[in-house]
Amino acid sequence: NAGVTQTPKFRILKIGQSMTLQCAQDMNHNYMYWYRQDPGMGLKLIYYSVGAGITDKGEVPNGYNVSRSTTEDFPLRLELAAPSQTSVYFCASKGSYTDTQYFGPGTRLTVL
Amino acid sequence: AQSVAQPEDQVNVAEGNPLTVKCTYSVSGNPYLFWYVQYPNRGLQFLLKYITGDNLVKGSYGFEAEFNKSQTSFHLKKPSALVSDSALYFCAVRFLYHGSGNTGKLIFGQGTTLQVKP
Structure with a gap:
């Protein structure tokens, strides 16, 4: 049982490039979340989804986009990468009848 | 506004001593509260949660948390x-x-680094 998986683990981007961070879960969870973690700032919610085909903005959505075409996958798209998007990105999921979120191992992104 | 505060950036304690990591919250209504732990270069792991019931909640790895509404x-x-x-x-x-x-x-919350020294 893999849980929540994220790829890649690390990535360096140049300013203006784009990329997609992949997230997948095999627990049949309806709810999925994308967070970014900056030192001393805790985790900030970027986007979330309550089911396939349904997404909504979190606290810090600017510069990001998401889609949710299947229950398993919740990719995060960065368009026109900026240095302010240098961060560690975590994906999480939870089932419909629990409040506990399960986190992936994270993607460390650097934009130079 | 709903918020969570962890007033200490770092807590240092000697091995074998009791530890406390503080958290205060501000929400309307009854709160659902959680503690997560993050080891270096890893994702967050769930430790425990308070939903309702006994104010003392026991979790993983011998941790517990006390809910104090007042x-x-x-x-x-x-x-x-x-x-x-x-x-x-x-x-x-x-x-x-x-x-x-x-x-x-x-x-x-913004997170608290716990350092336990031998």
């Missing part, structure tokens, strides 16, 4: 710290959504 606090505790407990600890509260459905969104 002080709006949810401090994490352990009677005897281990070096392996050294990690980053996050308190979180479930966002109360005044609409249809429960989005399950969490609001996290």
Whole structure:
């Protein structure tokens, strides 16, 4: 049982490039979340989804986009990468009848 | 506004001593409170949660947390710290959504680094 998986683990981007961070879960969870973690700032919610085909903005959505075409996958798209998007990105999921979120191992992104 | 505060950036404790990591919250209504732990270069792991019932909640790895409604606090505790407990600890509260459905969104504190020295 893999849980929540994220790829890649690390990535360096140049300013203006784009990329997609992949997230997948095999627990049949309806709810999925994308967070970014900056030192001393805790985790900030970027986007979330309550089911396939349904997404909504979190606290810090600017510069990001998401889609949710299947229950398993919740990719995060960065368009026109900026240095302010240098961060560690975590994906999480939870089932419909629990409040506990399960986190992936994270993607460390650097934009130079 | 709903928020969570962890007033200490770092807590230092000697191995074998009791530890406390503090958390206070501000929400309307009854809070759902959580503690997560993050080891270096890893994702967050769930430790424990308070939904309702007994104010003392027991969780993984010997940790417990005490919910105090009058002080709006949810401090994490352990009677005897281990070096392996050294990690980053996050308190979180479930966002109360005044609409249809429960989005399950969490609001996290900024994190407290626990350093346990031998």
